[in-house]
Amino acid sequence: MTSASPASDTTRLxxxxxxxxxxxxxxxxxxTRLPLPWAQARLLxxxxxxxxARISDLAELDHCSxxxxxxxVRRLEDxxxxxxxxxxxxxxxxxxRITDRGLEVLAQARIDRAAVIDPLLEQLSPDDRDALTSAVGVMRHMLDLAQNS
Structure with a gap:
């Protein structure tokens, strides 16, 4: 029996x-009933x-024309x-640029979406919640690495 290589383990993870x-x-x-369509919330x-950001940069990031x-953007601006x-x-x-109103709407969308997940988190054991808290920190670190590369 052969063991999986670290690269394949990382790919699978x-x-x-x-x-x-x-x-x-x-x-x-x-x-969740979002205050705006999901695609617009994601763009916001x-x-x-x-x-x-420039519109051209946003289009490239979103893989669209x-x-x-x-x-x-016009819909968000309107x-x-x-x-x-x-x-x-x-x-x-x-x-x-996002406006103060945009920040408020985005924060509310995040609160509303988290309200779906919160009851599930409450059902986890304290150890699982601690592990998830650590994992969120690791995910933030991954995003920092991606942003700096």
Whole structure:
């Protein structure tokens, strides 16, 4: 009997991790009435993470066309959730920024989605909750590594 190589163990862990996170996200989204469509909430979160971004950058991040992203940003702008400002580095371009109202709506969407997960967390043992707390810290560290690479 041969043992699995560390690389295949990491690949399997990565696939399992992404599958579980995706299922949790779907569960939270399916059982929540969000204040805006899921795609717009996800885009708003991306804009919050970036601080500000060009529409072309957002389109690239979301793997969509620039006209599609322009439409999505316009919807957020019409709702008062983002604003456009001139890019100081290129007066022909605009930067998209989240508004205070956008931050409030995004925070409420996160609270509403967490309300789906919270009862499940309460059913876990204290040891499992501690392990999950540690895992969240590790996930944050992974995101920091990704952002800095």
């Amino acid at each position: 990565g696939a399992d991790f992404l599958s579980v996170v995706a299922r949790l996200n779907r569960l939270a989204t399916q059982r 979160s991306t804009i919050e993470d970036r601080g500000e 620039q006209p599609t992203m322009t439409t999505q 709702a008062g959730l983002v604003t456009r400002t001139t890019d100081p580095g290129d007066a022909r371009a605009v930067l998209i």
